[in-house]
Amino acid sequence: MPAKMQLTKGNEALAMGAIAGGCDCFFGYPITPQNEVPEVLSYELPKRGRVFVQAESEVASINMVYGAAAAGKRAMTSSSSPGVSLMMEGLSYIACAELPCLIVNVMRGGPGLGSITPSQGDYFQACKGGGHGDYHSIVLAPWNVQEMYEFPALAFELADRYRCPAMLLADGVLGAMMEPAEISDDAPPPNVPEKPWATNGRNGRAHKNVVNSLVIDPYGLRDHNLKLQAKYKAMECETRWDTRDVDDAEILVVAYGISARLALSGCKLARKQGIKAGLLRPITLFPFPSKQIAECATNKKRILVVELSAGQMVEDVRLAVNGKVPVDFYGEMGGVIPSPAEVCEKIVEAAR
């Protein structure tokens, strides 16, 4: 059946997108608000002869991902903020061992047990490492159900290309909302590159393979870190972003994921009041579109960053423009979603 428009829930689209992206193995532990992901995959993966395991914890989930990814398979897990916190040790190992895999975080309010309502409070955790040591994951931030479907495949592709973990950073709204999206139930299998490094049994190979994140010699570990850093630098060509009405804008709003949706509506309301506002939406949060923001900001009066957090991405925006354009921030926390009218009010304030 070819892809067709279907009214689809974000989490379900994500699950089907994982299948289309060639996910061989899913390991996960239930947590709201992403439960449709394992629910759909528990049915859809075994039907296709692929692997679904409900793990005993998020700690086990991420380590199962580590094992399956080491074995050369496209492996993933899905969770929400507190669960993703539990995975951070494993993610650090995965990054050091250079294993491609996908981690989904459908963010909810924090800190602590927090709430189950949408939030973007995990930006630092996702983009600045999260676990111990100097590492990064590629971070993709979808903003609609279509991208919830398309980004798992992109994430797997980038993860394989750079041999690193990729994270899909969504939130409770994107997970729960339905939109028309072009979804395929039987997408053709993606091209997966050869993985000669995989620990999948020697099967005639002249040498054994070892997957490891232990480099006991300081100089050896330094060199490995330099290699990782060079890789992160090389990833810059994968930077993705999107804009709406930025050319003539005096106020540039920068927001990602669900905040970008709120901001888009806010910009439209502001234009009705005669204020030229435009939106720049980072799609990759790592690598971050610093250059693109700086270029876009050159002729702008002010920048307004909108996040469902106390202000995390705003730091990267400030670094990007390096003081050349004033940067304001508007954020809500705890699962509160500001209305477009409230965003518009902040745009109006910025324009004053």
Next chain:
Amino acid sequence: MTTAMNSQDGMNKQNGGAVASEDLVDLKCVFERPKSLSDKPFHYCPGCSHGTYHRLIAEMIDEFGFMDNTVGICPVGCAVFAYEYFETDMIEASHGRAPAVATGVKRALPDRFVFTYQGDGDLASIGMGEIIHAAARGERITVFFVNNGIFGMTGGQMAPTSLIGQRTTTSVQGRDPRTTGHPIKVCELLSSLEGVAYLARVALTSPKNINTCRKYMRKAIRAQTEDVGLGLVEVLSPCPVQWGMSPGDALHHIEEDVVKEFPPGEFVDKLAGPVKA
């Protein structure tokens, strides 16, 4: 046997285990390094039986013809470098998570032989959740578990398997059950789980016991290869350095005291018949 292992190591260093002297050309080779064991000298302390257990695992992999088909998972602890000693594909796991990593590998590649190698801190302390649930799910993996009742690598701290009264660097007055509980008996604990196909404990203290260990290991491997469930062999192992004993005394201590707390034997055996030749 530990001593014998050490001389084996010495031979490895000289000529990779091969006997090739002109004078011995007519002699038949009756003992050599298993092919699945690398020629890297062990880093283990004198009197430790990690090396013995490594060798036994390598022997088994050779015996079953699995060298080309095996993925091994190493622990964190003294055996953290175990990946250097086997000639099979190896993965280094984070502390305690080897059964979860093994689950990932085995589910991804069901026809490979997958084993974990874990110490008592790794398996019975930080990784208790992972081993219990891997066992409960009946993961088709084989667990080689080393119980020496102490955290060796980190400097001799109390383990969940330390004996009552045992002096360690975190129980200098001796382990007090009032504040630190009692030793965890892994085989007894896991034996209630339906997913377990084979469970046995043996003290690695004598050639006779080492032969028993081989017998148990064959069954723990068959539990996986015959698709019955999880197999685990726990070895009671000496840690002379952290116990503050000579290697000989350490072996005596196991045979006199440790076995009272951790009785050797088979706890679960769901295999149908004897080993197929």
Next chain:
Amino acid sequence: MLEETILAGFGGQGVLMMGKLLAQAAMEEGTSATWLPSYGPEMRGGTANCIVVLSDDEIGSPVSEKYDTVVAMNQPSLQKFESKVRPGGTLLINKSIVPIKTSRNDVNTYYVEANDIAESECGTNRSANVVMLGALQSVRQKLKPDSIEKAIAHAFESKGQNVIDANLKAFAAGMNAIDARETATP
């Protein structure tokens, strides 16, 4: 066109389904739509609700501060959401089980006996949600009736033609409910 609607009621009254039918119908017409449910503890007892946004343009926010239309299928929903209707907007109230009137006098209010109509037309009040959808269609004509009928046929496809027919009947009855002066405006 930008139409923002809250549909609210008890869990089990089918308010989430009402919203899905609207979004599905919009998709049939090539109109953009978002459907966002309340989720979490609120789902159990009290009010369940969803927000539907329809637009000819790309939809930004799936939520708003004020709404063009609020549908209150029970009293707690009315009390919770009546303040969310834009002045001049539309408020639909399920008169069958809501004994009170709205305190708003700046909105167009319609009282629809949704349960009673469903009972008499379909023999069960379970179709009250689709009756109300018909009433909504008759006063806020943002979508074509046959798109909603197609959405009904699609949504109940697995339950058989009888269920589809019953719901189409409920929808038709709802479309006539307000014309039939089952309502009172302020």
